[in-house]
Amino acid sequence: MATINLGSLGSVEIGRRLKANLNIGSGALFDKFSDLTADLSTESVGIIREAVDNGTEPRLRGSASSEVHDYFDKIKSLSGKMGFGKDEMNEYKKSQDYKRQQMDSGDMNYESDEIATIDRDTGKKEGVIKLAKGKDEGKLVPVKILEKSEIYLEHDGSEGEKESKASGEFSIENVSTKDRLWDIDLTLKNIDSTDFEEFVLSIYELAPGEKEEKTYEVKEKAAQHIDITEFISTVNDPDTESYSLVLDQDNEIFYSIVVTNITDETLKNVEIIKVIPDLFERAKVLKGKAEEGDFDEGKGIKWVIEELKPKAEEKLELRLEVKVEDKDTKVRSGKIYVKYTAPISLSGLGIDKFDAYTNNAFYTGFSETDETPDKYECQFVFENKSEYLVRLVNADVYDINNESTKYVDVDPGEVSPLPEGAKWKSNIWEYQAQAGLEPVFKTKVEFFVIADHQIATEGIMVINDVELAVASIAGELSYDVEELASFRESTFKVLHKVENTGGASLNEVTITENIQDGFLPPEAEDVLVSRNGDEIDAGDSITINSAGVTVELKNLKDSVTFEPGDVIEVTYPIVADKPAKTVIFISDVLYQANTYPAGKPLEVRPEVIEIPVLHVRKRLIRGKEITGLAEEGSYEICLYVVNTGEFALKNYEVADKVPENFEYSGLSLEPIEVTKEEGSDILKWKVEKIEAGDRFEIKYRLSGTGKPSDAQESR
Numbered sequence: 001m002a003t004i005n006l007g008s009l010g011s012v013e014i015g016r017r018l019k020a021n022l023n024i025g026s027g028a029l030f031d032k033f034s035d036l037t038a039d040l041s042t043e044s045v046g047i048i049r050e051a052v053d054n055g056t057e058p059r060l061r062g063s064a065s066s067e068v069h070d071y072f073d074k075i076k077s078l079s080g081k082m083g084f085g086k087d088e089m090n091e092y093k094k095s096q097d098y099k100r101q102q103m104d105s106g107d108m109n110y111e112s113d114e115i116a117t118i119d120r121d122t123g124k125k126e127g128v129i130k131l132a133k134g135k136d137e138g139k140l141v142p143v144k145i146l147e148k149s150e151i152y153l154e155h156d157g158s159e160g161e162k163e164s165k166a167s168g169e170f171s172i173e174n175v176s177t178k179d180r181l182w183d184i185d186l187t188l189k190n191i192d193s194t195d196f197e198e199f200v201l202s203i204y205e206l207a208p209g210e211k212e213e214k215t216y217e218v219k220e221k222a223a224q225h226i227d228i229t230e231f232i233s234t235v236n237d238p239d240t241e242s243y244s245l246v247l248d249q250d251n252e253i254f255y256s257i258v259v260t261n262i263t264d265e266t267l268k269n270v271e272i273i274k275v276i277p278d279l280f281e282r283a284k285v286l287k288g289k290a291e292e293g294d295f296d297e298g299k300g301i302k303w304v305i306e307e308l309k310p311k312a313e314e315k316l317e318l319r320l321e322v323k324v325e326d327k328d329t330k331v332r333s334g335k336i337y338v339k340y341t342a343p344i345s346l347s348g349l350g351i352d353k354f355d356a357y358t359n360n361a362f363y364t365g366f367s368e369t370d371e372t373p374d375k376y377e378c379q380f381v382f383e384n385k386s387e388y389l390v391r392l393v394n395a396d397v398y399d400i401n402n403e404s405t406k407y408v409d410v411d412p413g414e415v416s417p418l419p420e421g422a423k424w425k426s427n428i429w430e431y432q433a434q435a436g437l438e439p440v441f442k443t444k445v446e447f448f449v450i451a452d453h454q455i456a457t458e459g460i461m462v463i464n465d466v467e468l469a470v471a472s473i474a475g476e477l478s479y480d481v482e483e484l485a486s487f488r489e490s491t492f493k494v495l496h497k498v499e500n501t502g503g504a505s506l507n508e509v510t511i512t513e514n515i516q517d518g519f520l521p522p523e524a525e526d527v528l529v530s531r532n533g534d535e536i537d538a539g540d541s542i543t544i545n546s547a548g549v550t551v552e553l554k555n556l557k558d559s560v561t562f563e564p565g566d567v568i569e570v571t572y573p574i575v576a577d578k579p580a581k582t583v584i585f586i587s588d589v590l591y592q593a594n595t596y597p598a599g600k601p602l603e604v605r606p607e608v609i610e611i612p613v614l615h616v617r618k619r620l621i622r623g624k625e626i627t628g629l630a631e632e633g634s635y636e637i638c639l640y641v642v643n644t645g646e647f648a649l650k651n652y653e654v655a656d657k658v659p660e661n662f663e664y665s666g667l668s669l670e671p672i673e674v675t676k677e678e679g680s681d682i683l684k685w686k687v688e689k690i691e692a693g694d695r696f697e698i699k700y701r702l703s704g705t706g707k708p709s710d711a712q713e714s715r
Contacts, residue, residue: 001019004069004073004076007080009075010024016065018051018058018068020052026049036074036075040071077446081443083394084446091411094413095446096353101450103140103389103450103452106137106139108417126408126410127427129418130425131421132420138389138390138418138419140452141175141452143172143186143454144455145350146168147168147218147347147349148168149166150165150460151459160464167217167218168194168347172212173211176386176387176388179358180207181205181358182356185200185356186354187353188201189349192219193348194218196214199352218347225262225267225340225457226270228258228463230333231258232253234468235599236253238317240599242598243468243595243597244468244594244595244599244602245322245331246472247327248324250321252319253319253468255316255317255333256287256317257272258313259314260311264310267340268306270308272338273303273337274300274301274334275297275336276320277331277334279324279331284319288303288314290303290316327502329470329503330503333467333468335462335463335465336465337463338461342457343456344457351451351455354451355449357449360385362395362445364378364381365378365381374432375430375433376432376438378441379427379428386449388420390447392415392418393412394446398442403442407426469503471502473499475604477496477497477607478609479492483611484612486583490575494572495571496513497569498567499565499566500562505557505562505564506556506593507554507598508592509562511568511589513550513587513588513589514547515549518579518583522573530568531566531569532566541554584610585610589605590605591604620641620642621644623639623640624637635702640698643693643696649689650688652686652696653684653685654686654687656698658680664700665700668697669698
C-alpha cells in the first residue's frame with residue numbers, strides 16, 4: 001500500500017483498500033478541502049467517509065482507486081511547503097502529466113551556462129537556469145520492467161503442446177554515489193494481468209546504490225509482439241503451398257518466412273533461426289540477409305533484423321533440396337526459433353507516474369538597497385544539490401499577508417530539467433519591509449527526480465514444424481482379352497488398380513483412359529469403383545465422352561480416405577465396334593494422385609498394352625470315338641477337336657450326351673457343367689486354348705445295359 005503523509009492531519013494508506021489514520025473526521029475534512037471534495041464522485045465520498053469515521057478498510061474498485069489517491073495526494077500538496085497552492089490545482093494536474101514522462105538520456109546539451117526561462121502567461125523572462133561548472137547532464141532513476149516470455153506455437157499459429165509462459169522483474173535503483181532518494185511514489189498500470197497486489201508503490205527511501213526489486217508472475221495469457229508465418233512449397237512454386245514429397249526424386253522446396261511487428265513500438269535484435277533437418281541439403285538464400293551455420297538450436301539459417309519498425313514486416317526466402325528413398329522416412333520441415341527485444345511488456349504492465357525527492361535547497365536571498373533603508377532586492381533560488389536530473393514544476397513565493405500577491409510563479413513546463421548541481425534563479429523583485437524588519441514570504445515548491453522507464457520484453461518464440469508427406473503411387477492396368485476378332489462387335493473389360501504406396505494420405509486420385517476411334521466407351525452406370533474391394537459411390541466423379549473415361553475422386557480426406565496401402569480399383573466394359581483386321585487396340589492410360597494441400601501431382605503411366613485385331617476364321621475337326629473294352633457293357637469314349645486352322649481356338653466349348661441307362665466314370669477332364677435333357681446327361685467342358693495344328697482329347701469310361709449306339713450321338 002502507498003502511504004500518503006498529510007502532516008498534522010495524519011496519514012492514509014491506499015492500495016486495493018483505503019486505511020485512514022486521521023485525527024480529523026470526514027465532515028471536517030470535506031469542509032476544509034471543499035473545493036477538492038466537490039470533484040469527488042458519490043462512491044468515493046462514501047468510501048472516504050467509511051474509512052475515516054468507521055475505521056474500516058473499504059475496498060477501492062475501478063475509477064475510485066485513482067480518484068481517492070489523487071484526492072489525498074492533492075491534500076498532501078496543500079499541507080506543506082512541498083506541493084502547490086490552493087489556487088493551483090490546474091498546475092497540480094499538469095505536474096501529474098510530467099510525472100508520466102521519462103527520459104532515455106540525462107544529457108540536456110545546453111548551449112550556455114545560463115538559460116533563460118519564460119513565463120508562459122506573460123511571455124517575459126521569469127528567471128534563469130545557472131549550470132554548475134558547465135555541467136549540463138544528470139543521472140536518471142532507472143525504473144525497470146523486464147519481462148521474459150516463451151511462446152510455443154504450432155505451424156498454423158495455434159497454441160503448441162508445450163505451455164507458453166511469461167514472468168517479470170520490476171526494480172527501482174538509486175544509481176547515485178552520494179544522494180538519497182526519498183518519498184518515492186510509483187503508480188503502475190494494467191496490474192490485473194500480474195500478481196501485483198497494489199497499483200501504487202511507496203518507498204520511504206533508497207540509499208545510494210540501493211535497489212528495490214520484485215519478481216512477479218504474468219497471470220493472463222501474454223499478448224504476442226511478433227507474428228511469424230511460414231509458407232512451404234514442395235513444388236518450388238511461390239504461389240502453390242504444398243507439403244508432399246515425391247519418392248526417389250530430387251524435391252526442390254521453396255520456403256518463405258514473414259516476420260511482422262504487430263506492435264506500435266520498434267522491436268530490436270530480432271533473431272530468427274530456421275532449423276534445417278539432416279536430410280536437406282544445398283540450402284540457398286533467395287531473399288534477405290542470412291547465414292548458414294551450426295547453432296544451439298541445430299544446423300540452420302540465421303537471420304538477424306536489427307530493428308523492426310512498428311507494423312513493418314520482413315521476408316526471408318530459401319530453397320532447399322531433399323531426396324527420399326524410403327516411403328516410411330519421416331521428413332520434418334524444420335522448426336523456427338525467434339528471439340527479440342520489445343520496449344513494452346507482454347503483460348501490458350506499465351509505469352503510469354513516478355516521483356521522488358532528492359538532495360535540494362530552496363531559499364530567498366535579500367539585499368537591502370544602499371539608497372533606501374528597509375527596501376530589499378529579493379531573489380528566489382532553487383538548487384539541485386544532487387547528481388540527478390531534476391524537474392522543477394512549481395515555485396511560488398507569496399506575500400506572507402496576502403496570498404493573492406505573488407512575486408514568483410513558476411508553472412509546470414516553464415523550467416527545463418535541471419542538471420547536476422544546477423540552480424534556478426528567479427528575477428529580482430523589490431520589497432519594502434517595515435522599519436527594522438526583514439522581509440518574510442511564504443513559499444511553495446514542487447520538484448521531482450526524472451526517471452528512465454526501461455520497459456522491455458526478452459521474447460522467445462518457437463514455431464513447430466510440420467511433417468512433409470512422402471507420397472507415392474503404383475498403378476496396374478489389365479484387360480480380359482489378348483486379341484480381338486475382326487469385323488465382329490465384341491466387348492472386353494478393363495481393370496485399373498491404383499495403390500497408395502507412400503507414407504502419406506492422398507486426397508485426390510484421377511484415372512484417365514483415352515479410347516481410340518473404333519472403340520466405344522461404357523455408360524456411366526457400368527463404371528464400378530471400389531476401395532479395398534468395397535464398392536463406393538463415385539457419383540459425379542465419372543466423366544465419359546467420345547474420347548474416353550475419366551474417374552476423378554476428390555476430397556477423399558472428407559469421405560473415402562486413401563491411406564497408405566489402400567487400393568482403388570475401377571472396372572468397366574469397352575466395345576470393339578467391328579474393327580478391321582489391320583487395327584491394334586493400344587492402351588493410353590494415366591494415373592494421378594495428390595495430397596492435401598495439393599503438391600506436385602503424382603503420375604504413373606502403366607506399361608502400354610497392345611491388343612491386336614485378328615482376322616480369325618475357324619477350321620477344325622471335331623469327332624467322337626467309341627471303343628469296346630474287354631469287360632462286357634464297358635466302352636471308352638474319346639471326344640476330340642483338331643485345330644486345322646491358322647489361329648488358336650480360345651475358350652472352346654465341348655459337350656457330350658450320355659443316355660440315362662449308362663454311367664460314366666474316369667473322366668480325363670472334369671466338366672464345367674452337367675445338366676439333364678430328355679433322359680440324358682449333358683456334359684460340358686470349356687477348353688481354354690487349342691493351338692493351331694493341335695489335337696485336344698477328352699476321355700471317359702462308359703458302362704451300362706443299353707445299346708452302345710445310343711451313346712454314339714454327341715452334342
